[in-house]
Amino acid sequence: MSRAELLAKLEDHGILPTPQRLEVAEILLEKPQHLSADQIIERLCSGGSTVSKATVYNSLNLFRKNGLVAERMVDPERRFYDSTTTAHHHFYNADTRELFDIPFEKIAVSGIPELPAGTRLEGTELIIRVRNNT
Numbered sequence: 097m098s099r100a101e102l103l104a105k106l107e108d109h110g111i112l113p114t115p116q117r118l119e120v121a122e123i124l125l126e127k128p129q130h131l132s133a134d135q136i137i138e139r140l141c142s143g144g145s146t147v148s149k150a151t152v153y154n155s156l157n158l159f160r161k162n163g164l165v166a167e168r169m170v171d172p173e174r175r176f177y178d179s180t181t182t183a184h185h186h187f188y189n190a191d192t193r194e195l196f197d198i199p200f201e202k203i204a205v206s207g208i209p210e211l212p213a214g215t216r217l218e219g220t221e222l223i224i225r226v227r228n229n230t
């Protein structure tokens with residue numbers, strides 16, 4: 097994604113494109129992927145960036161609130177930010193702590209029980225947990 101495309105994308109989501117936010121977005125939106133805040137911080141540091149940890153966390157929070165990225169809570173110790181915000185499922189490897197996308201149409205969810213009173217269905221995105229064969 098070019099700098100101009102990135103700028104436009106942030107603006108489309110109502111996010112003021114500060115240089116720091118652009119640096120964070122550039123890493124996360126580079127390709128379809130799932131990164132934790134720590135992984136983004138590592139990449140920024142190894143690229144010589146001086147963006148602070150707090151700025152990374154604040155930027156990710158803002159990106160999530162404005163729908164630029166999706167948050168995936170699959171691991172109590174690590175939240176992932178997903179560059180793909182449309183509905184899809186995931187494999188989660190509990191050994192490598194990696195998420196892998198599964199296209200939404202690959203899984204048909206059926207037999208959903210009656211919803212609790214006063215609620216409506218919001219989504220049926222699944223996380224399928226796997227472990228490495230040893």
Ligand SMILES: [Zn+2]
Nearest residue numbers: 178180186197
């Ligand atoms: Zn995903």
